[in-house]
Amino acid sequence: MLLVVEQFLNGLQFGLLLFLLAAGLTLVFGIMDFVNLAHGSLYMMGAYFAATFVAWTGNFILGVLLALGATLLLGIALEFVALRHLYGRDHLDHVLATFGLILFFNDAVRLIWGPAGLALPLPAWLTVPVPILPGIHYPAYRLAIIVVALVVALLLYIVVMRTRLGMLIRAGASNREMIGALGINIKLLYTLVFGLGAALAGLAGLMQAPILTVQIGMGENILILAFVIIVIGGIGSIRGAFLAAIFVGMIDTLGRAFLPDLLRQVLSSAAASTAAPALSSMLIYLVMAIVLVVRPEGLFPANRR
Amino acid sequence: MKAWLNVRAAVAALVVAGLLLLPLYTSLSGNVFALTLFTRIVIFALAAASLNLIMGYGGMMSFGHAAYLGIGGYAVGILAAEGVGSGFVQWPVALLASALFALVIGALSLRTRGVYFIMITLAFAQMAYYVASGLARYGGDDGLTIYKRSDFGGLINLSNRVQFYYLCLFCLFGGLYLIWRIVNSRFGMVVRGLRSNEARMQAIGFPATRYRLVCFVIAGTICGLAGALLANNTDFVSPAVMYWTRSGDLMVMVILGGMGSLFGPVIGAIVYLLLEEFLSQVTEYWAMILGPLLLLIVLFGRGGIDGLLGRFNRG
DSSP: OHHHHHHHHHHEEEHHHHHHHHHHHHHHHHHHHHOTTTTTHHHHHHHHHHHHHHHSSSHHHHHHHHHHHHHHEEEEEHHTTTTGGGGSOOOHHHHHHHHHHHHHHHHHHHHHOOOSOBOOOOOGGSEEEEEEEEEEEEEEHHHHHHHHHHHHHHHHHHHHSSSSSHHHHHHHHHHHHHHHTTOOOOOHHHHHHHHHHHHHHHHHHHTTTTTTBOOHHHHHHHHHHHHHHHHHHHTTTTHHHHHHHHHHHHHHHHHHHHHHHHHHHHHHHHHHHHHHHHHHHHHHHHHHHHHHOOOOTTTTTTOOO | OOOOHHHHHHHHHHHHHHHHHHHHHHHHHHHHHHHHHHHHHHHHHHHHHHHIIIITTOOOOOOOHHHHHHHHHHHHHHHHTOOBBBBBHHHHHHHHHHHHHHHHHHHTTTOOOHHHHHHHHHHHHHHHHHHHHGGGGTTGGOOEEEESOBOOSSOTTTTTEEEEHHHHHHHHHHHHHHHHHHHHHHHHHHHHHHHHOOHHHHHHOOOOOHHHHHHHHHHHHHHHHHHHHHHHHOOOOEEGSHHHHHHHHHHHHHHHHHHHOOOHHHHHHHHHHHHHHHHHHHHTTTTHHHHHHHHHHHHHOOHHHHHHHHHHHHH
């Protein structure tokens, strides 16, 4: 029981983290029609910035806020210098250009921070276990991730659905020429959206950093997961991304936690312990394949143009 | 009538002649490294050419093409580990396994379009990657060492560098010839037509998915051959050859060389791998140069190298 609750919360926490990453990706994708493989690099940069700034300032919160700002600026700079020239081009051009950016960021990080990973130590007040149910404790930091991610998700929803900026963003997604013709500075809007996506990726990266180590290439595996999520959820749909992210987070975490035991019921224990890790890694891709075969446009396709 | 003597044809001829004469140069200069490097390049050129068949001519942007490299490689590796050393068994199995995989994932993936297609092919390749990582009996994550290269009796000795190079080159030219014949056949016309305007082709009465699927399977099979060659070249196969960045490399080669041009992917593979090799000798942080270079190529060099060469003709 204890284990089930804990793994369930872990799944929720991982899913929410994935949502932060996927939300930026799906915004950029839905609005600019831009495939950004370098989104994972921004996630990595967020983690590296956080590790650096926290060590520098000695204050966790201050360091994290600085890192968020730095990732936002990096995203805006990236969009301004290179990526805005690629809007409206073929998706393949996006793939090639941002693949180049991944190569660049990985080696730039290796040059600046060295090949060894960094650690982002937590302050003492975030390491205590918190009682959530009678007799069940859960690490405060993971609980904090859940809360922060939920707040950010709510804010995102309010910004996109209830503010003028969000209205422009949605309008830009459904018809970019029209909104440009109405006198909206579409270039500035795009830069803002890209920066927002970068900051969300950075936030996901720096929140994940204390749980895993900060290392080169950390963004690549999780980027693929984020793509899986936006494809399952339907490209351009934030609601779809949210539900799909929780779903994928749960499947991945619960699969890793319980699949070995389940397999042991049917297979010999040696066979089960070798097959389980591969099977649980495959599980989400399997789910995605099934979703796409049944619903080729994802589960919650965004409004058609 | 088109002039035969244009820059594009001249470069292609130079590349062919260069590749054919390379062993002569290496035996005269004693530069064995160049031969090893170019064996690798030729193998990747074959893989890139097969990707070009579906991506450049068929408009199917597969982001999971490296899966076939792994499947072809593992077919050779697993058979070798089980004591089946004959290439006459290994290679057909490698081709068949790749074709079968392409048939299954093609049938499922081709239901989707555009970015969804890119992502679903990627997902299937990742699945193959994790299956290979889970093959504990065959090395799992660490990969599988192949102690003896495929045995073709007295016909050809794969352990001889020069013979192996020419075998790879033969496969490359054979693959290119096949692709050229396919593209210019009625079948190829249909596939290219589907890329330009699917609705019209369907209105004429062509079953779109069936034609695409056959094309997809052919490309996968050719890439499986490249995988078998690659495993023999490195005497090793590991899940890493199927990782998604490998698929990205193949895509870069095709786009860099020029999509939908017969020799484009070959030139792309040569340039990309030579650049990688050259830059990694200059600096440890070669990707910091290669990455922005790719970005610049996308920004300013549309149509890849082949597109640039084509521009000479008009200018």
